[in-house]
Amino acid sequence: MKRKLALYIMFTMAVWGGISVFIGKQTVHNFDNLLRNKLLLIVGAFAIILGLGSLIFHHTQKIKRNARYWQYSYITLGALIITSFIGLFGGVRGEGGLPTFFGGTVLGTYQGNIYTFQDKNELKLFKADPSRYAREDIALMPLPQGVSEDLSRYEKSVLLREIQLRNTSLQLQNLEIPLMISPVSGEVVPFEDDFGVSIQNIYEGILVPCGSTMFAMLAFYMCSAAYRAFRMRNLHAGVLLVSAFIVMLGQIPLITAFIPGLHDFRQWILDVPNLASKRGIMIGVGLGMAATSFKIIFGIERAWLGGGEE
Amino acid sequence: MNIAMDFWTWTAALLTLAILSFLWKDNPTYRAAEHLYIGVANGYSVTLIWYNVVVPNMIDPIAGAYRQVAREGMNWSVLNPFQEANFFVIIPMMVGALYITRFIPKISWMVRIPIGLTLGYYTAISIPASFEASILRQLEASIVTRAHMTMGFRPALWVFLVLIGTLSTLIYFFFSTEHRGILKPISNFGILVVMIGFGASFGLTVMARISLAIGRFVFLFKDWLGLVY
Structure with missing residues (x-):
C-alpha cells in the first residue's frame, strides 16, 4: 500500500x-x-x-x-x-552579516601621477595586485566605462594590455591615493578591501581551478584511451579515427595554414555527416525518453521506488 | 618573472598543480585537493540553494505574511499561494521535509512522496518537450523542400545527404527486424555516418579539454608566475 x-x-x-x-x-x-x-x-x-x-x-x-x-x-x-x-x-555577494572582506587600515597617502581615462575622471582602483604592474605605471588605472568589475584576473590583464596599446585614451593625473599594508603580501598597496573570503573568492580560487583542471586532465586520458581504441582494426574504426583527426587538426591554425581546405573539410564533416548522425541519434533519444517517461508514469518502471517494504 | 602575491591566486595555482600531479600517479596532494573540491562544491551548493530558493521562496513569503498578520490581523489572504507574502508555502515545505525521513528507517518509505510528486510532474512535462525538441524539430529540419533546390547544386546535395544519413542512422538503430535485403546496405551506410559523427564528437571533446588545459597553463605561467605577459 x-x-x-x-x-x-x-x-x-x-x-x-x-x-x-x-x-x-x-x-x-x-x-x-x-x-x-x-x-x-x-x-x-x-x-x-x-x-x-x-x-x-x-x-x-x-x-x-x-x-x-x-x-x-x-x-x-x-x-x-x-x-x-x-x-x-x-552571503553570495557579501551581503550577509559575516565580514568576508578584510582590508587594512589607512597608513597614509600617496601623491603622484596616475593614469586615468579621459572620459572617466572618477578614480577606481584596479583590483589586481599592483606590484605586478608597477613597472608599467598602470597599476592604479581604472577600468574603462561599462566594463564589469567582475572580470577574471586574466581578462583584466588582457584589458590592461589593450589600454596600454591605446595610450592616447589615457590621461595622466596627479592624485592622492590612500595606502595600506596588505594583510596578505605585507606590501604597501592602495587602500581597498584587500583580502576576501567571500563565497565568490572560494568559487574563483578553489572551485573553478579544481573543476577546470580535472576536466583538462581528461584530455590526457582521452588521448591515451584513443590510442588503444582507435587502432585501425576495420573500416568503421578507420572512419572514426580519420574523422576525429580531421576535426582536431582542422581546428589548429598552424596546421590549417599549411593544408589548404582542411578547415572547410572539417566544417563539412561537422555540418553534414555529423549532423545526420546526431539527428538520427537525437530522434532515437527523443523516442526513448518519451517511452521511458510513459513507463514511469504508468508504473511499469518502478526503480525509483527503491527496495524495502511494500 | 613577476610572481603573483595574492592569496587566492596562490591557492588556485597550488590546487591546479595538486590535481595535475595525478598525471604522475595517485598521491596525497591529489587526494587532498579532490576531497577539498567535493566539500567546497557541496558547501557552495548549500549557499546557492539557500539564497536562490530558500530565502525568496520560503523565508521571505512567511516573514512577509507574519508581518502582514501583525499589522492587519489574521485574514484569509495570507493563505493565498498566489500572493507574494503567504503561509501556504509551509505545505510544500512540510512535503519537502519528508526527504529527511530517508534517515529514519521506520518511516523511510515516506521519502517516496516528495520523489513521486516531482518525478510525476517533471516526467509528464518532459514528454511534449522531448517530442518537440528531439523529434518534431529534427524531422522538420531534415525535410527537403523546394527552397533547398534553389540554393545551388552543392548545398542541395548536402541537404539530401543529411536526410539519407539521418534515415540510415535510424535504420541502423532499428533492431526490431533483421538487417537483410535492402536494409543491409542502408544500415551499413548508417554505421559509417554514425562513426563519422562519433569521431567528430570525440575530436571536439578532446579539443575542448585541450583548450581547458591551455587555460590552466596560461593561468600558471601568466597569472601566477608572471612569466608571460
Whole structure:
C-alpha cells in the first residue's frame, strides 16, 4: 500500500503535468506556473538535505571505521562546513552579516601621477595586485566605462594590455591615493578591501581551478584511451579515427595554414555527416525518453521506488 | 618573472598543480585537493540553494505574511499561494521535509512522496518537450523542400545527404527486424555516418579539454608566475 500511495501521487501529478500543457485557460496556466516555479521548487530544495546527509554519513563512517584514506574525509567535512558557513552568513555577494572582506587600515597617502581615462575622471582602483604592474605605471588605472568589475584576473590583464596599446585614451593625473599594508603580501598597496573570503573568492580560487583542471586532465586520458581504441582494426574504426583527426587538426591554425581546405573539410564533416548522425541519434533519444517517461508514469518502471517494504 | 602575491591566486595555482600531479600517479596532494573540491562544491551548493530558493521562496513569503498578520490581523489572504507574502508555502515545505525521513528507517518509505510528486510532474512535462525538441524539430529540419533546390547544386546535395544519413542512422538503430535485403546496405551506410559523427564528437571533446588545459597553463605561467605577459 505504501508503494501504491507513492505511485498514485506520482500518477496524479503526471496527469496534471500532462493536461496542463494542453489547456489554454489562464487559471490553469497560473496554477501550473505556481506549481512549477514555486511549490515544486520548494519541495525539490529539500533534496539537498538528502545529498548532504549521505555525504556527511559516508565520511563520518569512513572516519569511524578508519577506512582507507579516512584522513581525507576531514578535509571534505571541514571544507563543507567552512564553505557553508561563509556562504550562509557572508552571503553570495557579501551581503550577509559575516565580514568576508578584510582590508587594512589607512597608513597614509600617496601623491603622484596616475593614469586615468579621459572620459572617466572618477578614480577606481584596479583590483589586481599592483606590484605586478608597477613597472608599467598602470597599476592604479581604472577600468574603462561599462566594463564589469567582475572580470577574471586574466581578462583584466588582457584589458590592461589593450589600454596600454591605446595610450592616447589615457590621461595622466596627479592624485592622492590612500595606502595600506596588505594583510596578505605585507606590501604597501592602495587602500581597498584587500583580502576576501567571500563565497565568490572560494568559487574563483578553489572551485573553478579544481573543476577546470580535472576536466583538462581528461584530455590526457582521452588521448591515451584513443590510442588503444582507435587502432585501425576495420573500416568503421578507420572512419572514426580519420574523422576525429580531421576535426582536431582542422581546428589548429598552424596546421590549417599549411593544408589548404582542411578547415572547410572539417566544417563539412561537422555540418553534414555529423549532423545526420546526431539527428538520427537525437530522434532515437527523443523516442526513448518519451517511452521511458510513459513507463514511469504508468508504473511499469518502478526503480525509483527503491527496495524495502511494500 | 613577476610572481603573483595574492592569496587566492596562490591557492588556485597550488590546487591546479595538486590535481595535475595525478598525471604522475595517485598521491596525497591529489587526494587532498579532490576531497577539498567535493566539500567546497557541496558547501557552495548549500549557499546557492539557500539564497536562490530558500530565502525568496520560503523565508521571505512567511516573514512577509507574519508581518502582514501583525499589522492587519489574521485574514484569509495570507493563505493565498498566489500572493507574494503567504503561509501556504509551509505545505510544500512540510512535503519537502519528508526527504529527511530517508534517515529514519521506520518511516523511510515516506521519502517516496516528495520523489513521486516531482518525478510525476517533471516526467509528464518532459514528454511534449522531448517530442518537440528531439523529434518534431529534427524531422522538420531534415525535410527537403523546394527552397533547398534553389540554393545551388552543392548545398542541395548536402541537404539530401543529411536526410539519407539521418534515415540510415535510424535504420541502423532499428533492431526490431533483421538487417537483410535492402536494409543491409542502408544500415551499413548508417554505421559509417554514425562513426563519422562519433569521431567528430570525440575530436571536439578532446579539443575542448585541450583548450581547458591551455587555460590552466596560461593561468600558471601568466597569472601566477608572471612569466608571460
